[in-house]
Amino acid sequence: MKVYSFEILAYAAFVVYPRSAISFHPCSTRACQLLKNDCKNPICSSTSRRHCSGAFSGDEDSFDDSMFRRKFLAQVSSIVPMLAVAPSLSQARGLVQFPCTKPLYNTYHAMRAGQTLLEEEDILTTNPLFLTNREAALSDKGIVQVQEACQFLERNQINPSVIKYSLAASAMDTMSIVKEELKVGQNRIIPEFTFMDPRGIGQWDMMSYSQTLPAVIALDEQEAGKQGKEGRPPPNEDGTPNETLADQSIRLVQLLSVLETQFQGDTVLLVFPDGTSPALLSCLIAGIPLNKVHELEFAPGEVRLDLTMKNVRDFYEIRKQELALSDDYQATVEKGKLELQRLRSLKPNEIVSKKDMKIEKERLEIEEQQRLKDEERALREVREKQARLNRQKEVEARQEEKRKARMKEQQEAEVARLQRAGTSSNTPMAGDKTLPLALGGVASVAVVAALATESEEMKPATVKATNAATLDRNGTDVLATTTVDSALRDRNIKDSGVASKAEEGTKKDTTETITSIEETQMEQNLKDSPAQPETGLPSQLPEVSLPTTNAEPGGGLYSSQSGNLQNKEDEAAIAMQEYLDRDDGGEDWLKVMGQLMQEEDDDQAGTDGSDDTTS
Numbered sequence: 001m002k003v004y005s006f007e008i009l010a011y012a013a014f015v016v017y018p019r020s021a022i023s024f025h026p027c028s029t030r031a032c033q034l035l036k037n038d039c040k041n042p043i044c045s046s047t048s049r050r051h052c053s054g055a056f057s058g059d060e061d062s063f064d065d066s067m068f069r070r071k072f073l074a075q076v077s078s079i080v081p082m083l084a085v086a087p088s089l090s091q092a093r094g095l096v097q098f099p100c101t102k103p104l105y106n107t108y109h110a111m112r113a114g115q116t117l118l119e120e121e122d123i124l125t126t127n128p129l130f131l132t133n134r135e136a137a138l139s140d141k142g143i144v145q146v147q148e149a150c151q152f153l154e155r156n157q158i159n160p161s162v163i164k165y166s167l168a169a170s171a172m173d174t175m176s177i178v179k180e181e182l183k184v185g186q187n188r189i190i191p192e193f194t195f196m197d198p199r200g201i202g203q204w205d206m207m208s209y210s211q212t213l214p215a216v217i218a219l220d221e222q223e224a225g226k227q228g229k230e231g232r233p234p235p236n237e238d239g240t241p242n243e244t245l246a247d248q249s250i251r252l253v254q255l256l257s258v259l260e261t262q263f264q265g266d267t268v269l270l271v272f273p274d275g276t277s278p279a280l281l282s283c284l285i286a287g288i289p290l291n292k293v294h295e296l297e298f299a300p301g302e303v304r305l306d307l308t309m310k311n312v313r314d315f316y317e318i319r320k321q322e323l324a325l326s327d328d329y330q331a332t333v334e335k336g337k338l339e340l341q342r343l344r345s346l347k348p349n350e351i352v353s354k355k356d357m358k359i360e361k362e363r364l365e366i367e368e369q370q371r372l373k374d375e376e377r378a379l380r381e382v383r384e385k386q387a388r389l390n391r392q393k394e395v396e397a398r399q400e401e402k403r404k405a406r407m408k409e410q411q412e413a414e415v416a417r418l419q420r421a422g423t424s425s426n427t428p429m430a431g432d433k434t435l436p437l438a439l440g441g442v443a444s445v446a447v448v449a450a451l452a453t454e455s456e457e458m459k460p461a462t463v464k465a466t467n468a469a470t471l472d473r474n475g476t477d478v479l480a481t482t483t484v485d486s487a488l489r490d491r492n493i494k495d496s497g498v499a500s501k502a503e504e505g506t507k508k509d510t511t512e513t514i515t516s517i518e519e520t521q522m523e524q525n526l527k528d529s530p531a532q533p534e535t536g537l538p539s540q541l542p543e544v545s546l547p548t549t550n551a552e553p554g555g556g557l558y559s560s561q562s563g564n565l566q567n568k569e570d571e572a573a574i575a576m577q578e579y580l581d582r583d584d585g586g587e588d589w590l591k592v593m594g595q596l597m598q599e600e601d602d603d604q605a606g607t608d609g610s611d612d613t614t615s
Contacts, residue, residue, distance in 0.1 A: 096257045099287030100309050105264045108256075108307045109158065110278035111149060111178075111271050112298035113170035114142025119300070123354050124209040127240040128197045131168035131273060138173040145301025146174050150181035152303055160269035163189050164259065166196035168273035175271050195255035198274040202233040202242030204343065206353035211339050217294045218336030220245060228280075228290030234348075245280060245290045252281045275299065286312035295319055295329065381605055388601060392594050399587045406581050413574055420570070 096104070118125050120139045130136065138146065153159075163184055165175040179189060204212050216233070223231035228245025235242045259268055272278045275298035283293050286309050296316060298304070304315070323329045343351070 096253060096260055098253065098284040100285045104256075104308070105260050107267045108259075109153075109160065109267070109269045109303060109305050110281065110298070110307055111174070111269060111303045112275050112278060112300060113168070113174040113271060113273050114138050114145035115300040116142060116170045119209055121354075121358075122209045123206055123358075124201070124204075124212045125355075126198045126200045126205050126274075127238065128194070128200075129239055131166075131197070134169055137169040142170065142300060143173070143177065146177045147181065149301050149303045150178055153178075153182065156305065158267070158305065160184060161188055161266045162263060162268045163271065164192055164196075164255075164268055165189070165271035166192055166273045168197075171196070171271045171273045178269070178271070192255065195251045195258070196270070196272055196277060197251065198272075198277055199245070199248045199280075200233075200241030200243045202240055203236040203348065203351055204233055205236060205238075205240040206355040207351075208354055212343075214332050214336030215339040215343055216336070218333050218340045220291055220294060221333055222337070224291040226289040226291060228293075231291075245293060248277065248280060249284055249290065252277070252284060256281070272298070275302075278304070282307055282312045282315075285309055286316065288312070288316055295323060384601065388598060392598075395590055395594060399590075402587070409577070409581065413577070417574075420567075 115138070116136050117139050118136050120141070125131070125136060159182055160178075161184075163175055163178060165171045175189065178184065179186075201212070201216060204215070219231045219233070220228070224245050225231075228249060230244065232244050233242045241247075270278065270281075276293065278298050279293050279296040280290065282288070282296050282304070283290055285307055288296070296312075296319060305311075
């Protein structure tokens with residue numbers, strides 16, 4: 001009810017001052033008051049004149065009182081026009097009141113973002129802290145839905161001058177597509193940080209989208225009320241708010257008020273991350289009860305143009321007819337009632353979000369993969385260890401075969417040597433001219449054998465042989481002195497860990513036997529030779545000490561020249577074979593390398609075990 005200030009002042013003037021002074025005088029001009037009976041105002045009748053005359057014909061005090069009242073009314077009437085044109089408080093720009101009975105300064109179009117990745121996985125999320133995560137971005141189907149919405153806007157020749165979007169990942173992706181498709185400048189893209197957030201559903205957040213959303217719809221239908229102040233979801237501990245529809249409507253009032261203050265005459269496209277927020281804004285603009293908000297729910301990628309009170313009401317009537325013809329919405333409500341009853345029957349620790357179930361499933365998969373890797377690694381280590389053992393056994397078997405082969409060859413060589421030493425039958429007589437040749441042959445064989453068996457274990461020695469020459473036919477004493485200085489080395493056979501002590505004893509016995517045979521032959525030859533006349537020479541040839549391994553097998557020192565040559569070839573061949581068969585350290589090297597490989601594998605296995613324990 002409007003009450004004007006002029007009426008209030010007039011009423012006060014009639015009450016405070018005498019009514020007769022101002023009520024019957026229609027002429028309130030200053031001239032009438034001063035001219036008294038000579039007033040020329042047409043509305044001032046003779047009665048009025050008489051009244052004026054009578055009013056001013058009295059005493060002086062009556063006249064002054066009448067003048068004061070007229071001045072007061074004249075001053076008050078000058079401020080009445082200013083009070084009459086002052087707008088009411090509800091007409092201030094930017095302060096939006098719902099329902100919007102008066103036109104808004106801007107044109108508003110509402111759009112829901114396309115389907116998200118979480119919705120594709122049947123997960124409902126409302127926590128504002130997680131809305132910016134890329135797991136809530138548009139799916140491939142959502143991108144197609146947004147592109148179809150842009151085509152719809154182009155067909156209706158809608159080119160928004162301002163795009164207001166939520167910071168949710170799906171809304172940001174939708175904004176990017178709309179900006180590219182409709183060629184909207186970056187300076188007309190306005191982000192919204194809080195006012196466009198979806199309604200928080202508390203402990204039901206991150207649960208099944210297909211099961212939880214019907215429960216929320218049933219909750220609002222049954223308990224929210226027209227003002228949306230009831231129907232609050234259970235609280236959560238992760239920061240997800242549990243809000244009613246009235247709580248969310250406060251943010252939407254602030255959103256629209258800011259836009260009305262910031263812009264004027266623009267076409268604003270509002271991009272929401274969910275379908276309930278634009279439906280709730282439509283209900284607020286049109287004055288529809290908030291518990292019916294889900295009847296106006298937006299589908300993913302849906303766009304509605306020009307949100308005004310009339311347009312929203314018309315759309316709502318059409319939607320109610322569609323819902324009446326279809327049982328889908330009523331079936332959703334009934335399903336939600338059952339799901340709501342089930343959710344409320346659960347204890348707080350029994351409510352497990354689908355995201356937690358997904359994380360638990362991923363954890364079990366990771367543990368299973370790790371277990372399989374551990375088993376595979378353990379099996380591989382067992383195989384590698386067995387392969388190393390097999391290789392070591394093969395190396396040892398080859399070494400054993402080589403050792404046995406060398407022993408057999410040495411035994412055969414010793415037996416052949418004994419046989420050659422035992423079959424010598426040439427016994428030279430005194431005065432035989434072949435003795436010097438035999439001595440020279442023995443010295444040559446010794447030099448060749450020493451050079452063939454040259455090694456670090458050999459030590460040089462000088463062998464001097466002085467042989468008494470036989471008398472010539474005229475009885476002249478001939479002294480043949482042969483000095484052989486050669487690098488003869490006495491071979492010391494070392495045990496390389498392969499030959500046993502029994503084999504060493506066998507070799508020693510064989511060597512002593514050969515030496516004994518040669519000494520016996522020498523003594524027998526000297527006995528059989530005839531006595532020589534005294535010539536000042538020794539009666540017996542000095543003993544020549546040669547390596548036993550190089551003994552002449554074909555008849556001792558007094559064999560024929562051809563036998564000496566054959567023996568020299570045999571000795572050289574035997575010496576060369578022994579040199580080739582000599583242990584060069586290869587077997588020990590293989591053994592050491594095998595031990596190093598074993599130690600390295602053991603260290604690697606220990607390092608892997610410590611890494612597994614640490615992880």
